[in-house]
Amino acid sequence: MYKYDSYDQAMVDARVEEFRDQARRRLEGKLTEDQFKPLRLMNGLYLQLHAYMLRVAIPYGTLDSRQMHALADIAEKYDRGYGHFTTRQNIQYNWIRLEEAADILADLAKVEMHAIQTSGNCIRNISSDHFAGAAADEVADPRPYAELLRQWSSFHPEFSYLPRKFKIAVIASDTDRAAMRLHDIGIQIVQNEAGELGAAFYVGGGMGRTPMIAPCINSFVPLDQLVTYSEACLRVYNRYGRRDNKYKARIKILVHELGAEEYTRQVEEEFAHLLDQGVEPPLAELERIKAYFEDPLFEAGTPETIDRSDPDFALWVDRNTVPHKEAGYVAAVISLKPVGGIPGDATAEQMRLMADLAKDYSFDELRVMHTQNVVLPHVRKADLHALWTALDEAGLGSPNLDTIEDIIACPGLDYCSLANARSIPIAQKISERFAETGKTATLGQLKLKISGCINACGHHHAGHIGILGVDRKGVENYQLLLGGSEAEDVSLAKITGPGFDENGIVDAVETVTSVYERERQDGERFLDTYRRIGMNPFKEALYG
Amino acid sequence: MAETLRYRDDEPVDHPAVTVDSFLDQSNASAVRIEPGDDARALLPHLERLALVEVNFPAFGDGRGYSSARILREAGYDGELRAVGDVLVDQLAYMRRCGFDAFEPDQQLDMDDVDAAFARWPEVYQTAADARTPIWAKRHA
Numbered sequence: 001m002y003k004y005d006s007y008d009q010a011m012v013d014a015r016v017e018e019f020r021d022q023a024r025r026r027l028e029g030k031l032t033e034d035q036f037k038p039l040r041l042m043n044g045l046y047l048q049l050h051a052y053m054l055r056v057a058i059p060y061g062t063l064d065s066r067q068m069h070a071l072a073d074i075a076e077k078y079d080r081g082y083g084h085f086t087t088r089q090n091i092q093y094n095w096i097r098l099e100e101a102a103d104i105l106a107d108l109a110k111v112e113m114h115a116i117q118t119s120g121n122c123i124r125n126i127s128s129d130h131f132a133g134a135a136a137d138e139v140a141d142p143r144p145y146a147e148l149l150r151q152w153s154s155f156h157p158e159f160s161y162l163p164r165k166f167k168i169a170v171i172a173s174d175t176d177r178a179a180m181r182l183h184d185i186g187i188q189i190v191q192n193e194a195g196e197l198g199a200a201f202y203v204g205g206g207m208g209r210t211p212m213i214a215p216c217i218n219s220f221v222p223l224d225q226l227v228t229y230s231e232a233c234l235r236v237y238n239r240y241g242r243r244d245n246k247y248k249a250r251i252k253i254l255v256h257e258l259g260a261e262e263y264t265r266q267v268e269e270e271f272a273h274l275l276d277q278g279v280e281p282p283l284a285e286l287e288r289i290k291a292y293f294e295d296p297l298f299e300a301g302t303p304e305t306i307d308r309s310d311p312d313f314a315l316w317v318d319r320n321t322v323p324h325k326e327a328g329y330v331a332a333v334i335s336l337k338p339v340g341g342i343p344g345d346a347t348a349e350q351m352r353l354m355a356d357l358a359k360d361y362s363f364d365e366l367r368v369m370h371t372q373n374v375v376l377p378h379v380r381k382a383d384l385h386a387l388w389t390a391l392d393e394a395g396l397g398s399p400n401l402d403t404i405e406d407i408i409a410c411p412g413l414d415y416c417s418l419a420n421a422r423s424i425p426i427a428q429k430i431s432e433r434f435a436e437t438g439k440t441a442t443l444g445q446l447k448l449k450i451s452g453c454i455n456a457c458g459h460h461h462a463g464h465i466g467i468l469g470v471d472r473k474g475v476e477n478y479q480l481l482l483g484g485s486e487a488e489d490v491s492l493a494k495i496t497g498p499g500f501d502e503n504g505i506v507d508a509v510e511t512v513t514s515v516y517e518r519e520r521q522d523g524e525r526f527l528d529t530y531r532r533i534g535m536n537p538f539k540e541a542l543y544g
Numbered sequence: 545m546a547e548t549l550r551y552r553d554d555e556p557v558d559h560p561a562v563t564v565d566s567f568l569d570q571s572n573a574s575a576v577r578i579e580p581g582d583d584a585r586a587l588l589p590h591l592e593r594l595a596l597v598e599v600n601f602p603a604f605g606d607g608r609g610y611s612s613a614r615i616l617r618e619a620g621y622d623g624e625l626r627a628v629g630d631v632l633v634d635q636l637a638y639m640r641r642c643g644f645d646a647f648e649p650d651q652q653l654d655m656d657d658v659d660a661a662f663a664r665w666p667e668v669y670q671t672a673a674d675a676r677t678p679i680w681a682k683r684h685a
Contacts, residue, residue, distance in 0.1 A: 030654070152670055282680070
């Protein structure tokens with residue numbers, strides 16, 4: 001994985017000192033809160049309901065055991081002993097003091113980490129496929145491209161006061177594991193007929209209160225124009241994105257209002273101009289970065305067979321491991337979704353265990369998934385039983401990847417000042433209900449996503465089943481949505497009808513799963529059945 | 545009125561800047577003020593008669609002026625480029641990178657903080673409108 005050189009380290013160190021100085025000037029009263037706010041946001045520091053929250057970047061979701069240990073240490077030293085992994089492959093700490101924030105950034109910088117641009121109206125942490133480098137279906141490892149763009153977008157002098165936040169995802173396979181088309185820019189590294197790699201640009205996707213699927217505006221940008229093309233996309237947005245209304249300021253609105261064709265025309269014009277401006281790093285820089293992402297030394301001839309005599313272990317293997325490009329290996333998913341738990345939370349102890357297991361069994365590498373789980377990307381099948389045993393003892397062995405228990409949930413009204421309703425208790429009740437009834441096993445793949453307000457941090461638009469918490473005359477109310485997907489078969493979920501109260505929404509989820517069980521045909525997922533039979537049968541069961 | 549910071553050796557223009565519309569209507573003005581919604585490219589046919597371009601920042605969070613500045617420098621404009629309005633210490637370094645060489649803030653800035661802001665970044669990751677060499681170029685020199 002990528003390692004900082006002296007330049008990268010100097011930049012992160014300078015950022016720590018800049019923030020320390022800004023925090024000092026704020027505490028001395030030289031900066032107003034309005035002036036300080038965008039500065040602290042660009043260092044990941046939010047003011048929540050009860051305290052400051054710090055969001056730490058995990059670029060493209062990749063980290064090593066030393067870094068995971070540092071995250072655990074921060075949780076203990078500065079917070080309440082736990083952290084929360086997010087849908088953008090970051091980690092958040094919920095109980096931070098402003099006076100200590102610069103010290104945390106300094107601790108992070110010691111292990112080549114930071115909180116740069118994890119919030120604010122700037123280019124955010126770049127996300128990617130959590131199985132990058134392990135998946136058999138990728139044309140290349142997408143992470144070097146994400147790292148190239150991370151450096152380009154860090155401290156970008158022109159694009160740090162954009163109309164609104166800006167999120168980029170990079171993938172390199174037809175299977176989309178990063179919700180690529182629901183980003184401001186989604187990049188898919190593709191191979192053309194001549195065998196050359198290039199980048200397909202999808203621009204103007206997003207969730208929030210106006211969800212949109214990004215259209216493809218250029219199906220093949222050559223790799224030696226990747227930065228220049230990105231710069232053109234951003235410049236058109238910075239100049240013409242709406243600034244009169246915060247809720248219409250994302251690039252999806254610009255692309256929608258101009259039309260994809262006109263936006264593309266403007267980008268191409270800007271791109272033609274920028275090609276002469278020398279903004280593109282040489283391909284040698286991409287090659288330098290790629291060298292950090294070479295395969296680890298996989299062991300040839302490691303056994304393909306797994307002893308499945310322990311049924312609990314066999315179930316975990318079936319549910320939580322995915323095929324690997326290398327014979328004898330799998331990628332193993334550590335579920336942060338224990339039944340009745342808080343989705344994405346991990347204690348410092350659990351972080352340390354995951355770090356140690358990564359060192360022992362996965363070439364010292366971990367990944368954070370946008371579904372708020374953790375991956376050990378390169379595990380020998382022969383090591384799976386030992387790995388599972390250690391995870392299970394620590395409460396990390398839940399066999400529920402991609403099941404209805406594998407819920408994405410935003411922090412909701414338990415933490416967030418934007419929320420209208422709580423998300424976490426709904427997730428807890430649903431996972432408890434389905435674990436109790438045993439229906440988790442029979443429902444197969446079912447992606448359930450919960451947001452506590454229309455900003456959609458819990459990706460409810462993209463859930464096979466989505467839940468949106470709203471405030472109805474001072475009472476929490478939950479709307480039910482069906483038919484969304486963040487994958488390559490991307491679609492936006494539709495609302496079923498009137499909402500439900502806290503207990504009613506759990507019953508409603510059970511009701512729609514019963515319709516699926518009744519109607520499903522061979523091999524259909526919930527989403528497939530919904531797409532075939534439409535909304536009506538579900539509505540009848542819910543409201544009929 | 546706060547002091548104007550100038551990082552140029554030539555004499556400042558001694559007459560006030562006019563709006564973009566006025567500038568395009570009259571042939572003798574040599575100073576113009578760009579508002580956030582103005583298209584800086586409208587000035588490109590007239591760069592040879594411009595000695596001062598003011599870019600107004602009514603609110604520091606509106607970043608359109610950064611693009612205006614770079615567009616002018618990319619087109620070869622080498623006169624004074626002055627950021628005016630809600631110009632704060634923590635935006636100075638990026639403004640400088642986008643080609644601004646003068647600053648006329650609404651509120652007086654602390655000169656120690658200004659010097660610290662310009663000295664902050666040991667390196668830069670991108671090409672912009674200043675002369676700094678990006679990190680990628682140093683890596684492959």
